[in-house]
Amino acid sequence: MTAFLLRRFATLVLTLLAVSAVVFAIMNVLPGDPALVILGIDSTPEAQAALREQLGLNAPLATRYLDWIGAALTGDFGISYSYDLPVSTLVLERLPVTLPLALAATLLMAVAAIGLGLFAAMRHGRPGDWGIMVLSQVGIAIPAFWLGILLIILFAVTLRALPPGGFPGWDEPLAAIRALILPAAALALVQAAILTRIVRSSVLDVMRLDYVRTARAKGLSRNAVYRRHVLPNALIPIITIVGLQVANLVTGTIVIENVFSLPGLGRLLFQAIANRDLFLVQALVLLFAAAVVIANFLVDIAYVVIDPRLEGRLE
Amino acid sequence: MTRSDFVATSIAAFCLLASAAGAQAQSSVTIGMQQEPTVLDPTADATAAIDTITAHNIFESLTTVSESGEVLPALADSWTVSEDGKTYTFDLAEGVTFHDGSAFDSADVKFTFDRAMAEDSVNPSKKIFQPIDSVAAPDADTVVITLKDPDAFFLFNIAQGDASIVAPETAASNKTEPVGTGPYKFDSWTRGDRLTLKANTDHRDHAPEVIDTVTFRFVADPAAAVAALMAEDIDAFPGMPAPETLEQFKADPRFTVAVGTTEGEIILALNNAKPPFNDIRVRRAINHALDRDAIIEGAYFGYGEPIGSFFPPHHKSYVDLTGRYPHDVEKARALVAEAGVAGEPITLRLPHFPYARRSGEIIQSQLAKAGLDVKIENVEWAFWIDEVYRNLNYDMTIIAHTSPNDLNNFARGPEYFYGYDNPEFNDLWERIRTESDPEKLDALLKEGQRFVTEEAVHGFLFQLPKLGVYDKDLSGYWTSSPVLFAPLNQLRWN
Numbered sequence: 113m114t115a116f117l118l119r120r121f122a123t124l125v126l127t128l129l130a131v132s133a134v135v136f137a138i139m140n141v142l143p144g145d146p147a148l149v150i151l152g153i154d155s156t157p158e159a160q161a162a163l164r165e166q167l168g169l170n171a172p173l174a175t176r177y178l179d180w181i182g183a184a185l186t187g188d189f190g191i192s193y194s195y196d197l198p199v200s201t202l203v204l205e206r207l208p209v210t211l212p213l214a215l216a217a218t219l220l221m222a223v224a225a226i227g228l229g230l231f232a233a234m235r236h237g238r239p240g241d242w243g244i245m246v247l248s249q250v251g252i253a254i255p256a257f258w259l260g261i262l263l264i265i266l267f268a269v270t271l272r273a274l275p276p277g278g279f280p281g282w283d284e285p286l287a288a289i290r291a292l293i294l295p296a297a298a299l300a301l302v303q304a305a306i307l308t309r310i311v312r313s314s315v316l317d318v319m320r321l322d323y324v325r326t327a328r329a330k331g332l333s334r335n336a337v338y339r340r341h342v343l344p345n346a347l348i349p350i351i352t353i354v355g356l357q358v359a360n361l362v363t364g365t366i367v368i369e370n371v372f373s374l375p376g377l378g379r380l381l382f383q384a385i386a387n388r389d390l391f392l393v394q395a396l397v398l399l400f401a402a403a404v405v406i407a408n409f410l411v412d413i414a415y416v417v418i419d420p421r422l423e424g425r426l427e
Numbered sequence: 428m429t430r431s432d433f434v435a436t437s438i439a440a441f442c443l444l445a446s447a448a449g450a451q452a453q454s455s456v457t458i459g460m461q462q463e464p465t466v467l468d469p470t471a472d473a474t475a476a477i478d479t480i481t482a483h484n485i486f487e488s489l490t491t492v493s494e495s496g497e498v499l500p501a502l503a504d505s506w507t508v509s510e511d512g513k514t515y516t517f518d519l520a521e522g523v524t525f526h527d528g529s530a531f532d533s534a535d536v537k538f539t540f541d542r543a544m545a546e547d548s549v550n551p552s553k554k555i556f557q558p559i560d561s562v563a564a565p566d567a568d569t570v571v572i573t574l575k576d577p578d579a580f581f582l583f584n585i586a587q588g589d590a591s592i593v594a595p596e597t598a599a600s601n602k603t604e605p606v607g608t609g610p611y612k613f614d615s616w617t618r619g620d621r622l623t624l625k626a627n628t629d630h631r632d633h634a635p636e637v638i639d640t641v642t643f644r645f646v647a648d649p650a651a652a653v654a655a656l657m658a659e660d661i662d663a664f665p666g667m668p669a670p671e672t673l674e675q676f677k678a679d680p681r682f683t684v685a686v687g688t689t690e691g692e693i694i695l696a697l698n699n700a701k702p703p704f705n706d707i708r709v710r711r712a713i714n715h716a717l718d719r720d721a722i723i724e725g726a727y728f729g730y731g732e733p734i735g736s737f738f739p740p741h742h743k744s745y746v747d748l749t750g751r752y753p754h755d756v757e758k759a760r761a762l763v764a765e766a767g768v769a770g771e772p773i774t775l776r777l778p779h780f781p782y783a784r785r786s787g788e789i790i791q792s793q794l795a796k797a798g799l800d801v802k803i804e805n806v807e808w809a810f811w812i813d814e815v816y817r818n819l820n821y822d823m824t825i826i827a828h829t830s831p832n833d834l835n836n837f838a839r840g841p842e843y844f845y846g847y848d849n850p851e852f853n854d855l856w857e858r859i860r861t862e863s864d865p866e867k868l869d870a871l872l873k874e875g876q877r878f879v880t881e882e883a884v885h886g887f888l889f890q891l892p893k894l895g896v897y898d899k900d901l902s903g904y905w906t907s908s909p910v911l912f913a914p915l916n917q918l919r920w921n
Contacts, residue, residue: 144809145817150465151551152473153816154830163549194465194472195618196602205618261650269657276654278644279620373646373655375619387465388809 120412124405131401132184132394136177139390145169146193146388167193180391190391192384199395202380209279210365210376213292213299214403217361220300221307222354228304229311234338236316244308251305256364260298260371267294277373295372299364303357310353314346321345347418355411359404455640456901456918459652459664463645464622466602467613469588470543473551475829475911480643482588482912484624485526486607489517489536489570490586496742496831496909498582502531502592502608503570512577512863513560517570524629525594526612533564538595540572552589577861579868580832588912610916611641620645624915638918656682656896665895665904665913668781670728676896683897686730687907688741691827691891693731693782695790698821699884700846703768710883712762714752716797717790723889726785731889736876737834740890741907744872748880759797769798775823776804778811782891783825790825790886816844827891831909834859834875837884847884 147163148155164170171179180190189199232244268276274294280287318324319342327337366378377396384392415422462476469477469486483491483501491501500506503517523531540562543550550556558578563571574581584590597606605613610632611624624641627633644661646652649669655661656676667673676682697704697713704710719733732740735748763769775791777783784805791801801823806814815821821844828836838856841848855875862868880887893908903917 142810143813144807145813148812148817149809150472150474151549153812154554155473155551156553156557158546159549159551159553162547165547166549196466202618209619261654264651264654268660269654272658276658276660277646277651278655278660279617281617369619371648371651373620373644373648373651375617379619379647383463383465386808 120409124402124409127401127405128398131398132181133177135394135397136173136180136390139388139393140173142388144388146390149387150194180394189395192389192392194384194387194389195392199391202392203377203395203399206375206377206380208282209292209374210369210378213296213365213368213374213376214358214361216292216296217299217303217364218354218358220296221304221357221361224300224304225307225311226350229308230315230338230343232308232312233315233319241312244312248305248308251302252309254302256298256302257367257371259301260295260368263294263298264372277371279374291372291374295368295374298371299361299368303360303364307350307353307357311346311350314349315342318342318346344418348415351411351414351418355408358407362400362403362407454638454920455642456638456662456920457642457644457660459644459646459655459661461645461647461649461652461666461668463619463647467605467616468593468601469591470539470550470593470598471602478588478911479913480622480624481605481607481609482591482910483609484611484641484912484915485605485609485613486588486591486593487609488586488588488590488592490582491914492583492586492910494905494907494909496583498586501586502536506582508863512861513574515572515574515581517572519568519570520631521568523608523631525597525608526606526627527594527597529594529596531592531594531608532567533570534567535592535594536570537562537564538598539590539592542593542598543590550589552584552587555584555587555589577863579860579862583832587910610637610914614640626916630916632916634916636919637916638920641915641918659898662898663895663901663904665893665897667894667896670730670892670894673728673730673894673896681899683899683901685893685895685897685904685906687893687895687905688732688739689829689891689893689908690739690831690833690910691829692734692737692739692833693786693825693827693888693891694737695786695886695888696824696826696845697885698819698823698844698846700819700841700848701822703766703771703773704822704846706766706768707883708762708766709768710885711752712759712766712797713794713799713886714883715755715762716759716794716799717752717886717888718754718793719749719889721793722786722789725789726782727889727892730892730894732892733889734887736880736887737828737836737885738872738876739831741909742872744869744876746873746876748876751880752883756796763798770800773799773801773822774804775801775825776806776811776815776821777825778806778815779808780825780827782827786825786888819844819846825888829891829911834872834879837879845884847882849882852878852882 147160147167147169151160151163183190192199192202195202228244232241235241264276267274275291279291282288324337324341327341365376366382369376369379370382381396384396460476464474464477464480466472467477467481469482487501489501489503491499493499502520504520506515506517508515519533525531540556542548544556544559558574558576560573560575565571591607593601594606610627610630612627614623614625616622622643626637626639646655652664652668653672656664673684677684697710699705723729723731723733733749734740735751738745775787777787787803791803794801815824835856836845837847838853855878859871859875862871897904900921901918902921903919905913
């Protein structure tokens, strides 16, 4: 287990190093000069040159990268070109929005999909099953941003039950939670639609296996069969998909935060790329990459918890 | 105090409290904006949202500009101009303090101008300061600015946010903690969500009716902007990004829709430095091929005034030149054929602005009728500003020039992205720039407009409208914008 954890940690570090090098390279190849973005089209060439000097953009690429890595190892992720603030300050400001949003969406997605998928499988071939299949098909077809707009129109404009966007901050916990309900739902429902279909087919696959029939034959109740034999075995493919979907949810925040005007990491990344704000992009992409790597790690752990036979995989 | 006195006083006090509470309840306004500033120092970053929020609200300049474009006193109470038009003597307003309590005097003005003119200055509009020779502060209330040559636009230019007066002690931290002398103080900023200003009760023009708290909410998505207004989460959206939604607000009795003009001339910019646009026949063909009314209708739902030159229609020196190249597909075809460029591939690079993306396809089809093969490439802003603007790596693009008095763009030489270089126009601009007689200036500005139209330097499209949606009880906002800033201290709840 220790070896496994060490290997995983090494993977994380190597992934982040690779990602940081790629981001640095891409941001430099991409046309666009932060100084020009900041000073605009009426600025003089002298002012642009002065700002490039101030921002340290004239040093060679490799030097800048190594300087950045060196500082990042000590926890200094640089100063944002466009905001003129430490990158860590900007990221920490936004984390309390995106983290709860992504977690709530993940939870909502899992609960909704497992509940509905199981329900559909248990009513296989009957109207309940058809209804859920049709709804999930619709859910897959709807882009999250459009669902977000529909939710705003219904719950914020027509019913006036929830705010249409913005975030009051966690000083007002109730208002903050209310502000996150619609975005979490918009983010979760589309992913839940996909997962529902996976849960249903996975459960149906397991139900056709011999040991399920045997369990039924030896007189176990229907619910006990589902609880003890069907669900644990059906969970392996489900967990795999959930791991992939967490990555989708994390990247989905970029779009959803824009629709709901939330001050989160996704919106910050969007602005950082537009402004060619290298260090800020770097830190945010690394954070998103780490989230995906860690999600995959948790999936591996979950495999073993669900199916002890897989423990060999960890050695 | 007798008993009845006591009752009377109590009632009076109660009424006062009640009215104060009532005033308090109405004393805040939430304004929606699509673009969020990155920093709050207008002397360090060109982002238009910075000027909108800070200029003449948090900061003040020596002069200011009214909604109609007239130059008015601000931190300078009055001024005199020398006979030769080169020396400006400003008499500063008295009793002005910065928001941190420190006093404002001529040393702050001198510091501001010297800082913007310095070699390592990163002021985004450094060219405003280039005509200045020296700045002197002979006493605490007087500033003397000497120019190298007379400058017709000097008083207008120094009203802009780029010339905001800052104090030496706080200049470096204004990006995140702006300290100015203006009618509003910076209160708080949750980046990505909202920014709050509070009325500066010490300001010389402060009145009890001034709205106490102004909150800017940053809503990037047009659909979200509509929803926020409909849900009454936002009281005003002065720059609505989606013209197609205005009908809905016009029909709703809760709102006032205000349609005004801006300084933004939207042009189909042609790279004059390279073929086929170094040929005036092609440029004229394009102007004949454009159907401006159809573009405005299709791209902006009919909002916006067609232009035939590079000048705002609301300006007193405007000449209507839209008739110079009437929409005539046959003539356009003939000119294209004559120049021998029919069917040659031309790229139209479109930045992210709605006016550009929305107009692009309509223009593509109009030019196709004239025999031009236009391919559209959507590019993001950082790409546009580097490749199109700096490297002149483009054939055609669509862009709005939002600066006032910007006819000088045609005199910016071959390195400027127009790729247009004409000594005759350079001379003309030199005469415009240094003309101090209003009547002669008017005639010269008209000549300048005719010149660029005759040369058909670009396809001139339409004037960018200012589309605002406001709570019907709100008044005191600017319907039109001759500048980037928008004063808040005239806003009132009826």
